[in-house]
Amino acid sequence: MKKIILSAALAIGGFGLFAQGNSEAEIRSMDTPWTNQVDEQPHGEYPRPQMSRENWVNLNGQWDYAIKPKGESVPSSFDGKILVPFAVESKLSGVGKNVGEDNELWYRRSFNVEPEQRKERLLMHFGAVDWEAEVFVNGQSAGTHRGGYDPFYFDITDLLNETSNQEVVVRVWDPSDDGPQPRGKQVKKPNSIWYTPVTGIWQTVWLEQVPNSYIAEIKNTPEFDQNSIKVSTRVEGAKEGFQVAVRLLDEGQEVASRTISANEAEVTLEVSNPKHWSPENPFLYDIEVRLRRGNEEVDRVDSYSALRKISMEADTDGIQRMMLNNEFVFQYGPLDQGWWPDGLYTAPNEKAMLFDIIKTQEMGFNMIRKHVKVEPARWYYHCDKMGMLVWQDMPNGDHGNKWEPRPGITGVGTEKERTSESEEIFRTEWKAIMDANYNFPSIVVWVPFNEAWGQFKTMEITEWTQAYDPTRLVNSASGGNFIMEGTKITGDMIDLHNYPDAAMPEASIFGKDQILVLGEFGGLGLPVEGHTWQDKDNWGYQSFENKEELMERYRKLIDALLPLIRDGLSAAVYTQTTDVEIEVNGLMTYDREIIKLDEHLLKELHQKLYEISIEP
Incomplete structure (x- = not known):
């Protein structure tokens, strides 16, 4: 064109x-x-x-x-x-x-x-x-x-x-x-x-x-321990005698199928010789859903799903660990804000959007925390295909409450008293975001709040999120206010933000009930002349003058993570994928022209994080 x-x-x-x-x-x-x-x-x-x-x-x-x-x-x-x-x-x-x-x-x-x-x-x-x-x-x-x-x-x-x-x-x-x-x-x-x-x-x-009668919605739910995938459908304008036929395919070969009345809610497709989805092997099953009346095909949609499970389980020391497919996998990825200096929220094209994910993987990360933004569906599709784990934040709004970060734990502060309209706006959009992105197997964690930004009714929102989608873990308030009533904590994780050094929540206090997470750290800054949003007054949490200094400091951060994993840390998020406007703490410049740290060295460094064995 x-x-x-x-x-x-x-x-x-x-x-x-x-x-x-x-x-x-x-x-x-x-x-x-x-x-x-x-x-x-x-x-x-x-x-x-x-x-x-x-x-x-x-x-x-x-x-x-x-x-x-x-x-x-x-x-x-x-x-x-x-x-x-x-x-x-x-x-x-x-x-x-x-x-x-x-x-x-x-x-x-x-x-x-x-x-x-x-x-x-x-x-x-x-x-x-x-x-x-x-x-x-x-x-x-x-x-x-x-x-x-x-x-x-x-x-x-x-x-x-x-x-x-x-x-x-x-x-x-x-x-x-x-x-x-x-x-x-x-x-x-x-x-x-x-x-x-x-x-x-x-x-x-x-x-x-x-068609006048059509498949309006499908919902694919992996049931990992049962070796099955549940497919729910909603048909608009269904008439008497209409049926829904669902096929599960492995590279074009049928592995399971079922046909039900269009008025029934769901089918369960059992899989023999199952193939599991993971960062190392991101296998996807294709799904065909057909609406039929007798031998006539009225409508058809194509989808896909994967057999994968995210859960928590205590290790031999009684510390809760984040499990992928019933095995401990340390999750490490960048904070990814998805901003573009020419398109803002929108990448210039598909190649540009894919570039960030590819580079993240080439650097040896196995996870991305999508920070207070939701991407187009094709972004998650590529994560599904490439085996990139995703933590999905809810975009924040309606600020004003207090946040008090404390050493060793996340903030202990106040909650926002929102108007009924503000609450309704949040609840409606959070549910819509979860519904729209439910089928993507790459998403393994929902994050309703970040750093007390507009955080309100944390227990209620977190417990609703857990109940609405029990197939994923919930990080109730990344770096935010976790202790809301006395010593009671809500959500599956306790998440510390600590800049620039690696740290973790106190395992003896929090690790028996919550997964321990370093939700943000690093933020090492390097302004690259000719590739900054403005000529001066750019910033990072700790700034360096050249790539060599930056790499040496980053290496020390990774070395510091190793003993924390042994002590109970399940995941860490480094700030951040790219520079964004005046922030220069990205692994890449905002224009994506310069990669500040060598991808091959990063991958070698990060591999050590995944080699630590933890037994449940």
């Missing part, structure tokens, strides 16, 4: 400042190796690999946009073009303007619907829109969605006009840090560890053609 030509104002050099637009805040930019490889229809890959169909149309590309005061009706005129799915503040959007809580961002584009598509239903999908989005089709509202990190769709069949040409308009409002909603690291005035706002569509928009 043709490459887009960015407007002259946005394409000069590798660094720059955008027009200030509707805010006084400056918006910076920085090129990556993929900036100039962005196609006219970016991210053209099928966006939902866990539930794929053939009949779909990608709506990414050039849309009209307008920034208008909040509360106005659909604009009669627009300001220019924006490249979807890049946030309006980003360079790759072609706009580079702030929006703010007093304004709304509007999108508009046309699309065609052919006569044969009218015989079935047409769904319009949005991978993610930050934060509140109302969708209009041919002037009629299809619906409103609130949530910046979960996918949603509307059935637009009944809103189509009689011609082939249709119009979609999207209204977006995002108050950034002026609102209580989950927002991760976004603030209207970036500083320190807080970054540029992300407003609007930032994941793929697409149309999906489905």
